Amino acid sequence: MIIQMTNVCKKYEKGKAALNDINIEIQKGEFIFLTGQSGAGKSTMIKLLFREILPDEGQIFVANRSINRLNNVEVVRLRRNTGVVFQDFRLMETKTVFENVAFAMKAIEEPWFLIKRRVPEVLEKMGIGDKADSFPRQLSGGEQQRVALARAVINRPMIILADEPTGNLDPDTSDDLMNIFSQINAEGTTIIMATHDKRIVNEKRKRVLALKGGELVGDAVGGWLL
Amino acid sequence: MKASSFRYIFPEPFNSLKRNSWMSVAAIVTMAITLLLCGVFWLLVMNINANATMMESQVEVKVFLADDATEADSISLKTNLESLAGVASVTFVSKEEGLDTLIARFGDKDRILAALGSNPLPDSYTVTATEPEDVVQIAEAAETMDKVQAVRYGQGTVENLFATLNWIRTIGVGIMVLLSVSAVLLISMTIRMTVIARREEIRVMKYVGASNWFIRWPFLLEGMFIGFLGALIALAIVLFSYDKLIDYMVQNLIFLTYISLKDVIFQTSAVMLFGGIVLGALGSIIPMRRFLKA
Ligand SMILES: Nc1ncnc2c1ncn2[C@@H]1O[C@H](COP(=O)(O)OP(=O)(O)OP(=O)(O)O)[C@@H](O)[C@H]1O
Ligand SMILES: [Mg+2]
Numbered sequence: 001m002i003i004q005m006t007n008v009c010k011k012y013e014k015g016k017a018a019l020n021d022i023n024i025e026i027q028k029g030e031f032i033f034l035t036g037q038s039g040a041g042k043s044t045m046i047k048l049l050f051r052e053i054l055p056d057e058g059q060i061f062v063a064n065r066s067i068n069r070l071n072n073v074e075v076v077r078l079r080r081n082t083g084v085v086f087q088d089f090r091l092m093e094t095k096t097v098f099e100n101v102a103f104a105m106k107a108i109e110e111p112w113f114l115i116k117r118r119v120p121e122v123l124e125k126m127g128i129g130d131k132a133d134s135f136p137r138q139l140s141g142g143e144q145q146r147v148a149l150a151r152a153v154i155n156r157p158m159i160i161l162a163d164e165p166t167g168n169l170d171p172d173t174s175d176d177l178m179n180i181f182s183q184i185n186a187e188g189t190t191i192i193m194a195t196h197d198k199r200i201v202n203e204k205r206k207r208v209l210a211l212k213g214g215e216l217v218g219d220a221v222g223g224w225l226l
Numbered sequence: 227m228k229a230s231s232f233r234y235i236f237p238e239p240f241n242s243l244k245r246n247s248w249m250s251v252a253a254i255v256t257m258a259i260t261l262l263l264c265g266v267f268w269l270l271v272m273n274i275n276a277n278a279t280m281m282e283s284q285v286e287v288k289v290f291l292a293d294d295a296t297e298a299d300s301i302s303l304k305t306n307l308e309s310l311a312g313v314a315s316v317t318f319v320s321k322e323e324g325l326d327t328l329i330a331r332f333g334d335k336d337r338i339l340a341a342l343g344s345n346p347l348p349d350s351y352t353v354t355a356t357e358p359e360d361v362v363q364i365a366e367a368a369e370t371m372d373k374v375q376a377v378r379y380g381q382g383t384v385e386n387l388f389a390t391l392n393w394i395r396t397i398g399v400g401i402m403v404l405l406s407v408s409a410v411l412l413i414s415m416t417i418r419m420t421v422i423a424r425r426e427e428i429r430v431m432k433y434v435g436a437s438n439w440f441i442r443w444p445f446l447l448e449g450m451f452i453g454f455l456g457a458l459i460a461l462a463i464v465l466f467s468y469d470k471l472i473d474y475m476v477q478n479l480i481f482l483t484y485i486s487l488k489d490v491i492f493q494t495s496a497v498m499l500f501g502g503i504v505l506g507a508l509g510s511i512i513p514m515r516r517f518l519k520a
Contacts, residue, residue, distance in 0.1 A: 050433070072438055079435030092426050103427070107436035109231040155434060 001064070002028040002158065002190050003049065008058035010044055018044040020214045022058070026192070028158070031185045033201050034194040035224060036211035042194035045211070046163045049192065050082045051075060063158070080108055083152030083160045087167035089144045091136040097123065097147050098132040104151045118154065126150045126180060142173035146180065153184060160184065162193040166200065174200060198224045227439040238444035239451045242420040249419055250452060253412040257456025257505065258463075260405040261498050265464040267398040268497060269490065271391065276485050278387045285314075285355040287365045287379040290348045295373040300349065303371055307353055310367050312360030321347045348375055406505055409456070413449050413509025420448060421513050445510045453506020457499045464494065 003026040010019040019041045026032060034042045047053045048060060051067055060067050067078055091100050098119055105115045123129045126146040128139075136144055145165055152160055162181070166174035178200055185191045195201065201208060202223040210218035243250045289307065291300060300318075307316045319327075324347040353368065355361050365377045421428070424444075431441050468487045475484060 076435045076437050079433060081435075084433050090426070090430070092430065103430060104434040106234045107431040107434050107440065109228050109234070109437075109440060111230070112233070151430075151434070 001025055002030075002062065003192075004059075004061040004064075005048075006059045006061075008048065008055045008060060010041075010048060010053065010055050017214045019048075019055075019211075022216050024209060024216065024219065026190065028190055029185070029188050030190055031182070031204070031206040032190075032192045033204070033206055033208045034192060034211065035196065035201060035208055037196070039213075040211040041214045042196075042211060043163050044214075046084075046161050046192070046194055049159075049161055050084055051078060080155060081158045083155070083157040085145070085148050085152050085160065085162040085165045087164040089136070089141075089148045091144055091147055091151075093136055096133050096135055097128065097139070100136070100147055101150045101154055104154050108155055110155075119150075122150045122154050123147075125183075127176075140173070141168050142177060145169065145177055149177070149180060149184075153189070157189070159190045159192065162191065164195055164197075165193065166195065166197055171199065178204065227437050227443070231440060232443070235440070235443045235447065239448035242423070242444070242448050243451070245423055246416055246419045249416045253409070253416045253452050253509075254456045254459070256405075256409045256412045257453055257502060258459035260402070260409040260505070261457050261460035261502055262463055263398075263405060264402050264501060265460055265494060265498050267394075267402065268494060269464070269468065269485070271395065271398070272490060273485050274387060274391045274394070278391065281387065284379075285358050285361060287353040287355065287361055287368065287377060289351045289353055289368045289371075289377050290375045291350060292373045292375045293348060295349070299373040303373060304351060306371050307351060307368060310353075310364055312355050312357060312364060314354045314356045317352045317354075319350045319352055321345055321349050324348075324350060409453075409505055410509040410512070413452055413506055414512040416452065417445050417449055417510040418513040420445060442514055445514050446507055449506040449508075449510025450503045451506065453502035453504070453509070454499065455502075456506075457502025460502075461495055461498050464498070465491070 003024070005022050005024045008019060008022040009017055011017045022045070034045055036042050044053070048055055049062070051070070054068065062078060063081070065074075067074075070078065092103065095103065101119045101122065102115050105118065120129065120132065123132055126149060128143055128146050128150070131139060131143060131147075136147065139147070145168075149165070152162075160181075165181075166177055169177065174197065181191055181193070182204075205222060207221045208218065208224070209216060289303070291303065295303070304316055304318070307313060322345070325345050353364060355364055361379050365379045368374060369377045428441060465487070472484050472486070
């Protein structure tokens with residue numbers, strides 16, 4: 001079991017809970033879709049998993065360790081084991097594709113010879129090997145998201161968290177990107193993807209966790225549950 | 227953090243200096259002015275201290291006899307002075323000898339005599355104390371004795387000098403604190419701009435699990451580098467102008483001692499460069515605490 005949530009509640013300021021009493025278990029190597037309408041709590045769930053925010057109640061375990069109380073070093077270790085991808089890519093506009101991806105390796109202090117070797121490999125795998133020297137604004141949305149994905153996987157994390165990675169992409173581009181996710185998943189990486197793209201969820205036939213108003217209302221393998 | 231990772235960190239402060247060049251120049255100039263004043267002040271205090279120490283170490287008290295003192299008065303005064311605690315020796319100086327000493331110190335007998343008319347000096351005793359601390363006590367006792375016109379000793383000057391020193395010190399410290407605060411604030415504004423310019427990068431670094439120090443070092447280095455550059459400029463100005471200033475002072479105020487630059491160059495450079503780096507580091511800690519929370 002790589003991720004476990006027990007009785008997790010999260011409330012922003014006052015108002016009703018963004019997540020209420022969530023209990024889930026995720027095995028290593030699973031591909032999970034987090035579905036639900038806007039405001040259901042998908043992004044909140046993703047943020048809890050890489051400890052951008054902390055739960056008000058309940059425990060979250062990653063690799064059998066509670067992440068509720070971590071010191072700085074442990075937070076760093078958690079982040080290195082978790083890659084994140086967002087709908088808006090979050091690339092650095094002044095850096096080239098190569099530099100954007102290399103930046104993630106520099107940040108965890110990998111030696112330069114390794115960076116020079118691994119970055120082109122991963123860009124190749126993402127199908128953007130020829131874009132290394134381009135700047136993000138010179139790329140299409142799909143290509144930018146591949147750069148973001150390359151950056152998320154470059155340090156070989158155990159888990160990839162993706163918050164609506166296809167949200168800004170057209171169907172064909174989305175399919176290409178989903179194929180890359182499937183490939184990464186096939187290599188053993190656990191993937192948790194928040195999405196409200198019914199078509200993708202129905203086609204992939206993976207485990208779906210359905211959220212509604214902060215409650216977990218469905219957990220099954222198959223199509224769109226709501 | 228690994229030491230080898232500094233190869234990724236070192237270029238960042240230079241990128242930032244280029245990116246915020248005007249802000250950086252302002253911060254460097256403020257730092258230079260601050261440290262220049264600190265340096266000038268430091269040298270001033272050292273010079274005053276040197277003068278004070280020189281005078282303080284003088285153990286002589288001059289006791290001048292009243293004009294109507296007889297030979298017998300003079301002899302009994304000598305006995306009284308010798309009986310005081312802490313007195314090492316008592317030497318008689320006639321009015322002629324006194325004038326000679328004065329001439330030896332200030333030169334040109336004719337000019338002095340012309341100015342004074344006749345020799346105005348009374349006979350005197352030069353009392354030497356065993357310890358500098360005894361001087362005041364001896365002088366006070368001598369003042370109460372019969373047929374004594376006046377008592378002079380270096381201590382009065384020393385006390386004035388120390389009063390001046392304290393005064394300069396208070397004002398100087400006040401100005402330095404104000405300037406340091408503004409230098410630190412200007413550096414922190416510069417670093418803040420860098421933090422804002424690198425907001426995206428900081429976020430990515432956090433997401434992928436960069437250690438806190440890996441994230442902080444570039445900002446710390448930038449502040450320290452600005453401080454260092456400011457200190458270099460200030461130091462260059464001090465080194466260039468000190469000798470010229472002292473030359474001028476020596477010609478006009480001959481009776482003071484001056485510290486020569488080569489005696490203090492190491493200390494002064496160390497203090498200024500270290501001060502610059504520390505202030506720079508302080509300036510970068512402020513925005514880091516605010517913007518780089520874990
Ligand atoms: N930073 C925040 N401060 C206050 N409330 C928030 C914050 N972030 C989210 N919420 C609220 O929490 C609830 C869940 O939000 P969340 O972003 O998790 O939804 P979501 O499922 O990701 O929606 P979407 O599909 O639109 O991205 C919503 O009601 C939202 O208004
Ligand atoms: Mg969301």
